[in-house]
Amino acid sequence: xxRIAVLASGRGSNLQALIEACxxxxxxxxxxxxxxxxxxxxxxxxxxxxxxxxxxxxxKAWPDRAGFDVALxxxxxxxxxxxxxxxxxxxxLDAAAVEAWQGxxxxxxxxxxxxxRGLHTHRKALEHGDADHGTSVHYVSAELDGGPVIAxxxxxxxxxxxxxxxxxxxxxxxxxxxxxxxxxIADGRLQWRQGMPWLDEQPLSTPL
Ligand code: GAR
Numbered sequence: 001x002x003r004i005a006v007l008a009s010g011r012g013s014n015l016q017a018l019i020e021a022c023x024x025x026x027x028x029x030x031x032x033x034x035x036x037x038x039x040x041x042x043x044x045x046x047x048x049x050x051x052x053x054x055x056x057x058x059x060k061a062w063p064d065r066a067g068f069d070v071a072l073x074x075x076x077x078x079x080x081x082x083x084x085x086x087x088x089x090x091x092x093l094d095a096a097a098v099e100a101w102q103g104x105x106x107x108x109x110x111x112x113x114x115x116x117r118g119l120h121t122h123r124k125a126l127e128h129g130d131a132d133h134g135t136s137v138h139y140v141s142a143e144l145d146g147g148p149v150i151a152x153x154x155x156x157x158x159x160x161x162x163x164x165x166x167x168x169x170x171x172x173x174x175x176x177x178x179x180x181x182x183x184x185i186a187d188g189r190l191q192w193r194q195g196m197p198w199l200d201e202q203p204l205s206t207p208l
Contacts, residue, residue, distance in 0.1 A: 002029040002186040005081035007072075007089040008036055012043025013171060014087035014108055014178050019050045021179035029186045033079035035072060037091050053079070059091065069094035073101070083185055086140065087178065098142050103192030105140040106185075108178050110170050112152055113138060117145035122166045125157065132156050133166060135174045136207070137181040139197060148197050150190065151208035153177045 008015050015034060021027035034047035034054040047054035055075055062068035076084060086107040098105070111121040113136040116128075125133040134154035141147030153173035157166065184190035190199050197204040 002083060002182075003032045003079070003081045004029050004083050004085055004182065005033040005035065005076045005079050006031055006043075006047075006085045006087050007076075008034065008041060008043035008087045009038050009090040010041055010043065010088050012041065012046045012088065014174055015043050016046050017175035017179055018085065018087070018182060019046065019052070021183070023050075027179055027183050027186055029182060032081060033076065035075060037068075037072075037089070043088070065092070066094045066096065069097040073097050083182070085178070085182065092144060093140070095142055098140055102141070103139060103195075106137055106150065106181065107140050107145070107147070108135060108137050108174055109145050110135050110167070110174065112136060112154060113145060113149050122163045122170065126161065126163065126166065130157055133170065135170050135177055137177055139192065148204070149207040150184075150197055150204065151177060151181050 006015050006018065018031060022029055022031060031052050034043060034052055036044055036056040037059050039056045039058065041056065044054050044056060057068065057072055059068045062071065082104065084101055084105040086105065111125065112134040116124045132154050134152050136149050136152045138149045139147040153176065155169050155173060190197060
């Protein structure tokens, strides 16, 4: 089965969705490691409860981002993952780490990319008056939230939506979307070749 390392900074509900997809057999994969930049991250407790190896590193213990990411990805590499999943990992990655894991690292981002990169995506979608909002899973590239999009899930924005209501709805979509994308990779249907994603032997030019 596909070996997955997950990086998460907080609550870890997307990690939980992956854990459950693996344990109930929807996903033929094994989460071999969970790493965090925050010692208090609930994601680490979820890993502990599921019996998954986990660790945290404190960025403040390194003089710069590059050094921290070297240490972080050394730990990740030791677990020999086929795939690294950023599931609510909130630190920008150093270019060298991104380069080293190109095509083997995906991120879930709570917007319909290329709309609303960065933080506070639900607020931005509301303030912008968007008719719909959603979430994207994409390969990680040097450009922040800019790598090739694999798949998206969408919900209409309602007149009574606020940031909380909208974010809850997006989160439910994410818990479906992320395991579904990882499943495509685990099943060998989605591959990274020649610097781009391929689905069922065809270049994936528009998101699923
Ligand atoms: C998710 O909504 C994820 O898309 C977002 O953080 C949340 C993590 O929730 N990620 C980003 O904003 C990445 N820039 P979780 O910790 O409960 O999975």
